[in-house]
Amino acid sequence: MPVVDLAARLNWKVTLVDHRAAYAVPAHFPGAERVLLARPETLPDTLDLSGFTAAVVMSHHLPSDLAYLRVLSASAIPYVGLLGPAVRRERLLADLGAEARGLQGRLHAPVGLPLGGRSPESIALAIIAQLHTVVHGVKLER
Numbered sequence: 206m207p208v209v210d211l212a213a214r215l216n217w218k219v220t221l222v223d224h225r226a227a228y229a230v231p232a233h234f235p236g237a238e239r240v241l242l243a244r245p246e247t248l249p250d251t252l253d254l255s256g257f258t259a260a261v262v263m264s265h266h267l268p269s270d271l272a273y274l275r276v277l278s279a280s281a282i283p284y285v286g287l288l289g290p291a292v293r294r295e296r297l298l299a300d301l302g303a304e305a306r307g308l309q310g311r312l313h314a315p316v317g318l319p320l321g322g323r324s325p326e327s328i329a330l331a332i333i334a335q336l337h338t339v340v341h342g343v344k345l346e347r
Contacts, residue, residue, distance in 0.1 A: 207329030208261065209234045215333070220257075222248065224269060245272035254280040259336055261316055263288035271300050278307030284339050286316030286332060318345070 212219045213236025220239045223229040229242035243251045260282050262273045270287065274297055277285050285308055287294055294314035298305040317331030318338075338345055 206233060207326045208263070208332055209236050211329050211333040212236070212336075215337070220252065222252070223264070245269065245276050248273075248276045249280075254282060257282050258340060259284035259286065261286040261288070261332060261336075263316075267293075267297065271297055274301060274308065275304055278304045283311060284313065284336060285311045286336070287312060287314035288316055288328075288332075290315055313339075 209219050209221060219234075219237045220241065221229070221234050221237045222241045222243050224242070224244045226242055229240055231237070231240040234240050241251060248254065254276075257280075260273075260277055260280075262270050262277070262285070264270050264273065265288070270289075274285070274287070278301060287297070291314070294312075298308075301308075313335060316335065317328060318335045320327065320331045320334065322328070322330070337343075
């Protein structure tokens, strides 16, 4: 919810997709333009993925994240974020096999800038801040 809320505050058009009916509830995400109930493998048939600048995968479920990444690896979405630690990313990329090449140069994992904080709001701020820099072409020094 905090990621959608912050993105909406920036007047970004947000589409939230979840394959679980209990989570794909429009009332929970008033800032989203659309909330869709869809399985990952149906995304290319459900949405025109070419119209998206970014996708953030954060289902908190390895098999689901793998399915979303599989679809996104075949897309041209410039920014793909993945929630979770580096070890999780490596496991998912290994499971993707050759399909992982489709994410090269686009995958931001762990997603978000290292701003500190562990609350959902802090994590959302880190994600939105990183997305904002990428969308606006800002190169951060590290």
